[in-house]
Amino acid sequence: MERIVTRRKKIIDRTIVDAMLRGNIDFVSSVPCSLLAGVLDDISNFSNDRRRKLIHLPVTREEEGVGVCAGAYLGGSRPALLMQNSGLGNSTNALLSLTNLYKLGLFLLVSFRGRVGEEDIEAQMPMGGATEKILSVVGAKSRVIERQTDVGAIESLAKIAYQKEQITAALVTSALWNEPGETQ
Amino acid sequence: MKSSFLITRDVIETIVNRLSGTCVFISNLGYRSRELYSTADGPDKFYMLGSMGLASSIGLGLSAVLENREVIVFDGDASIIMNLGSLGSIANFACKNLHVFVLDNRSNASTGGQNSPTAMRTDLFKIAKAAGVDKVARVTDKRALMLVLNGKELPTVVIVRCTDSNIIPPVIPLSPIRIKKRFMEYLHHGE
Numbered sequence: 498m499e500r501i502v503t504r505r506k507k508i509i510d511r512t513i514v515d516a517m518l519r520g521n522i523d524f525v526s527s528v529p530c531s532l533l534a535g536v537l538d539d540i541s542n543f544s545n546d547r548r549r550k551l552i553h554l555p556v557t558r559e560e561e562g563v564g565v566c567a568g569a570y571l572g573g574s575r576p577a578l579l580m581q582n583s584g585l586g587n588s589t590n591a592l593l594s595l596t597n598l599y600k601l602g603l604f605l606l607v608s609f610r611g612r613v614g615e616e617d618i619e620a621q622m623p624m625g626g627a628t629e630k631i632l633s634v635v636g637a638k639s640r641v642i643e644r645q646t647d648v649g650a651i652e653s654l655a656k657i658a659y660q661k662e663q664i665t666a667a668l669v670t671s672a673l674w675n676e677p678g679e680t681q
Numbered sequence: 682m683k684s685s686f687l688i689t690r691d692v693i694e695t696i697v698n699r700l701s702g703t704c705v706f707i708s709n710l711g712y713r714s715r716e717l718y719s720t721a722d723g724p725d726k727f728y729m730l731g732s733m734g735l736a737s738s739i740g741l742g743l744s745a746v747l748e749n750r751e752v753i754v755f756d757g758d759a760s761i762i763m764n765l766g767s768l769g770s771i772a773n774f775a776c777k778n779l780h781v782f783v784l785d786n787r788s789n790a791s792t793g794g795q796n797s798p799t800a801m802r803t804d805l806f807k808i809a810k811a812a813g814v815d816k817v818a819r820v821t822d823k824r825a826l827m828l829v830l831n832g833k834e835l836p837t838v839v840i841v842r843c844t845d846s847n848i849i850p851p852v853i854p855l856s857p858i859r860i861k862k863r864f865m866e867y868l869h870h871g872e
Contacts, residue, residue: 556738560764566742568742571865576742598857
């Protein structure tokens, strides 16, 4: 049973990464999140495969990742930054005074913790409530991804980021991996 | 005593004169960008006007995707201390084409000259070493700077002890979008 759940999770992880690659992302910076651990494994494996032109550069803090992605964009790459939503707080100044100031393309894959109805970790609730407001403040076009049928939107969000030179974000929720009611 | 130190503006001028043509330059906000602009403005310079602390990170991202160009970063002591994780990332992931010059004036010069941690007990050379950066150099005079610049291979991190010039550098009149556009055109279409 556990193996079936793991396989299902892996398929969803892979669907997310495939949508990112279809969105022309070729550079990923990241700060780890348990929800995105499988996605990060896939990205790391892909970046070690020379046939795929994908660079993975893990960083220590989300703001640092915004800087690294800005450099990659200037260098002609199409960068994405993976993080938990708490990282949006750590990187707001950089998203405004670097990414937006220079109009740089950046796609954010953000795990959406601390939503209403997910009160099991109280410490995640404050940023959960602020997440969509912060994205709105930094002018990001964003979408909540909570069903497998939503994952395709990642491709178009990434493409918009580079075409319009702006920030776009996909907020992925834990419900995505639990669908269809496997564990509840 | 102070006059025996290198002057920030002279350090920038010396480095740019020696390395122009084969390198691109990224500068920290405030006086370092303004000095770089007034010394040798050009499309091969990216002036970071906001996002304090991130100059070395921009350099890291740029150097990772530009295999055949050297990337020079002019950072400051207080600003790299805001983003110390960057030294770890540079130690672990930087390619050979990234070179961060930390102009250590031991102060927050652009905001009124307040003491920075390096004016007290903090030693950035040791921090960079301990972060795992292999090639770190410490420079305190012109001779040492020239030795570094004329060496076979530039170090990854160079801590340059210096002091600010008496002249306040002029404000950069270029818009951020203009700075970006000409920098990207220079990188991707040459000249």
